Amino acid sequence: MNHDKTQEIPTRLRLQVRQIRFEGVGINSYELVDPAGLPLPAFEAGAHIDVHLAQGLVRQYSLSNDPAERHRYVIAVLNDANGRGGSRTLHEQLHVQDFVEVSSPRNNFHLSEHAAKVILIAGGIGVTPLKSMAHHLERTGKPYELYYCAKDRDYAAFSGEFELFSSKDSHRFHFDGGNPAEGLNISELLREPEDGQHVYYCGPAGFMKACAAASTHWPAGTVHAEHFKVAADATGGTDLSAAGEVGGFTIKVTSSGALVEVGAQQSIVDALSAIGVVIETSCQSGLCGSCKTHYLSGDVDHRDCILSDDEHKEYLTACVSRARSGVLVLDL
Ligand code: FES
Structure with missing residues (x-):
C-alpha cells in the first residue's frame, strides 16, 4: 500500500540473459533482452530494476547502459562475499540463455534538468548508475566530469567501454591500490561548488560518508546520492x-x-x-x-x-x- 499515488507500481518482465561479461575482478555484467526481441520499457539515467532470484530473493541493480537503448538492460554485479547472498546467487546460478524475472525500471536517482554542469563520482561498483548518466550527458552535450575510484584498473568495471566515449577526456580514473589514504581527495574536489553545478555519487559506505561530508556546504538540491548498501555504521538499515x-x-x-x-x-x-x-x-x-x-x-x-x-x-x-x-x- 502506498500513499504516494504518483509512484508507479512496476510491472514484471520475463527477460533472457543474452550475454554475461567479465568486467573486472569479481564483477560480471548481465545483458538482459526480451526473448522475442521486443523493445523494453524505456528507462531514465540512474534507474534500477528489481531482479527476482530463486528462493524469493529480490535485489535492485542499477542499469548501466545508455538510456536511449530499448533493446537491452545491462546490469553489473559485484560478487560480494559479505553480502546477503543475492550477488552470489546471480554469479553462480544465472547463465546465458536463462530466463529471469525483473521489474520495469524505476528511478530514485534522477539527473536534474536544471544542472548547468554535472560531477559524477563513482566508488567501485557504484559506477553503474553513473555510467548510464554519462551516456545520457554525452549524448545531450551537457558538460560533465566523471571521477571513478577503484583499487586498480583490474577492479574498474567498464573501463574499456569508457575509453570509447568521445568525452573521455572528462573522465578521471583514480586508483588507490587498496590504501584509503591514497584515495581521491573528495574534499578538495567538492570544495567550491560552481553556479548550476550538481554532484552525483554512488559507492561503498566509507566513500558515501566522505562524499556527504565534503558536500555539506553545497546548495540545497544540488547533491544527489544513491546508496546500494546500507552503511555498516548507519543508525539502522537491515539490521x-x-x-x-x-x-x-x-x-x-x-x-x-x-x-x-x-x-x-x-x-x-x-x-x-x-x-x-x-x-x-x-x-x-x-x-x-x-x-x-x-x-x-x-x-x-x-x-x-x-x-x-x-x-x-x-x-x-x-x-x-x-x-x-x-x-x-x-x-x-
Ligand atoms: S522495501 Fe525498499 S525501502 Fe522499504
Missing part, C-alpha cells in the same frame, strides 16, 4: 537487532483504528502483514522507496537512505523505520 536498543513500539492504522504492536526484532511491514495489511516491498533495506508510507503523527526514527529530509516529515519506509517513542499513526 533490526539495533532496534533492541529502543525495543518495540505501537502503530495505529487510521482506517480501522487497529493498534498493532511491532516487536523489537520485527519490521512495521511484518507487523502489519500479521493483521492482513500488505505493504509493497522490494529491497527491505530502506534503499528503494517501495514501502514509502504516509504517517500522520509520531516520533519516527527514519533508517532509510532514500527519502529526503522533506519527505521524512510526511513519510516513512515501513521496512526499516522505527518509533523513538509513543505511537506511530499511519495513514493506511
